[in-house]
Amino acid sequence: MNDENMKKISGNPYIIRKNGKIIIDSLPLDELIRKFETPLMVFLENRIRDNIKSFNMVFNEIFDNFQSFYSMKANYLPDICKIINSEGVGAQIVGLPEFKLALSVGFSPQKIIIGGPYLPEDLIDLSIKNRVKEIIVYNLNDLKKINSIAQEYNWVQNICIRVNSQKYDSNLGVILSANNIDILKKTIESYHNVNLTSILSHFGTQMNNIDQFEKNISSLVTSLNLLLKHDINIRNINLGGGFPEATVMPQKKLKEVAQDIKSILDKSGISFDSISFEPGRYFVGDSGMFITKIVKVNENRWIFLNIGNHICPKFARCSLRFYNASQINEPHKYKTSIAGIVPTDQDVLAKNYFFTKNLTEQEFVLVANTGAYCLTFSNRFPYPLPKMVLIKDENFIPIFDPILDKDFSLM
Ligand SMILES: Cc1ncc(COP(=O)(O)O)c(C=O)c1O
Numbered sequence: 173m174n175d176e177n178m179k180k181i182s183g184n185p186y187i188i189r190k191n192g193k194i195i196i197d198s199l200p201l202d203e204l205i206r207k208f209e210t211p212l213m214v215f216l217e218n219r220i221r222d223n224i225k226s227f228n229m230v231f232n233e234i235f236d237n238f239q240s241f242y243s244m245k246a247n248y249l250p251d252i253c254k255i256i257n258s259e260g261v262g263a264q265i266v267g268l269p270e271f272k273l274a275l276s277v278g279f280s281p282q283k284i285i286i287g288g289p290y291l292p293e294d295l296i297d298l299s300i301k302n303r304v305k306e307i308i309v310y311n312l313n314d315l316k317k318i319n320s321i322a323q324e325y326n327w328v329q330n331i332c333i334r335v336n337s338q339k340y341d342s343n344l345g346v347i348l349s350a351n352n353i354d355i356l357k358k359t360i361e362s363y364h365n366v367n368l369t370s371i372l373s374h375f376g377t378q379m380n381n382i383d384q385f386e387k388n389i390s391s392l393v394t395s396l397n398l399l400l401k402h403d404i405n406i407r408n409i410n411l412g413g414g415f416p417e418a419t420v421m422p423q424k425k426l427k428e429v430a431q432d433i434k435s436i437l438d439k440s441g442i443s444f445d446s447i448s449f450e451p452g453r454y455f456v457g458d459s460g461m462f463i464t465k466i467v468k469v470n471e472n473r474w475i476f477l478n479i480g481n482h483i484c485p486k487f488a489r490c491s492l493r494f495y496n497a498s499q500i501n502e503p504h505k506y507k508t509s510i511a512g513i514v515p516t517d518q519d520v521l522a523k524n525y526f527f528t529k530n531l532t533e534q535e536f537v538l539v540a541n542t543g544a545y546c547l548t549f550s551n552r553f554p555y556p557l558p559k560m561v562l563i564k565d566e567n568f569i570p571i572f573d574p575i576l577d578k579d580f581s582l583m
Pocket residue numbers: 243246264374376377378412413414415450451452453454544
């Protein structure tokens with residue numbers, strides 16, 4: 173990156189500005205623009221691999237017995253999941269379609285943990301049949317169901333209890349009330365086909381400072397200590413996900429966070445056999461981008477792109493970054509508001525965003541950091557899904573065509 177004509181875009185080493193052109197990995201953006209209509213969704217294989225390696229390296233250096241489970245809901249495109257599986261991480265899954273997909277792309281059930289607020293019987297059944305590593309329980313009433321299905325399969329199912337992280341008024345996970353502790357004690361005494369192995373606390377997404385991690389650890393430690401007081405000894409801890417995009421939390425910062433997590437845990441005095449995380453956004457968030465077009469320019473410096481909240485939703489909480497790809501050498505320092513094409517005034521992608529001075533219809537705009545949760549939270553507004561391509565080095569392969577593939581979310 174010494175060449176002064178070369179500059180990272182959005183802090184991403186795989187999106188480069190070079191001699192007035194954008195190079196994505198080693199492929200000129202112009203080539204994609206020549207071959208595809210916009211909007212186009214682009215993913216970077218090498219970035220996903222780097223993010224996983226970097227995350228695992230940082231935590232493996234700090235903890236003796238560490239594992240990561242990709243939170244598949246962040247992006248469950250089969251080709252993306254295949255890359256992630258090939259890096260050797262596990263998968264964290266909430267529902268049946270994801271589970272079938274995980275199995276079909278080759279995740280070993282011993283590296284799959286499954287569960288969520290809704291555990292239908294067919295999901296429990298398939299999980300136990302496949303001998304998944306753990307079933308994650310948010311509702312203690314599910315334990316009875318799991319126990320009886322496990323009994324049918326003559327199997328003892330490992331269980332992870334998701335405790336409520338006490339964030340604001342969160343309703344997710346078990347609150348360890350006297351009544352719930354009683355249920356857990358009775359479970360251990362009378363349900364012989366479930367085994368409480370782990371405890372999970374997940375605090376939220378886009379956690380940019382250590383305070384949020386600290387609050388999460390504190391909730392987990394309080395829960396573990398409370399359980400211990402009642403002779404319930406759970407040996408494995410899982411701190412969930414919540415890391416921002418890797419460009420937003422580069423490796424150096426991630427290392428500091430990991431060290432802080434370690435020292436907070438050390439100070440807490442709890443002991444545990446293994447520690448897990450469930451990153452979603454960190455692995456894939458900055459591996460995805462949209463190539464879009466300006467379809468309308470208003471006099472008050474509002475531009476309209478040919479994407480919108482149906483495919484780039486606020487709910488996804490992405491750290492969106494916008495670049496005028498047609499004028500990439502021009503300074504991006506003029507406040508511009510950016511709207512989408514859903515016909516409602518609510519379809520705002522960014523307000524007062526620093527962008528180029530001149531705004532012209534038909535110009536191309538690169539929207540970075542859309543790899544996590546955009547597709548997950550996309551909705552059925554009557555526009556077609558975009559085509560999607562996966563780039564590696566100077567090559568690209570189409571991975572989704574709405575005409576041919578219809579819907580990648582159904583297995
Ligand atoms: C329990 C749990 N684990 C992991 C994740 C992944 O979060 P992120 O993509 O922010 O890392 C989520 C996201 O909602 C979650 O609910």
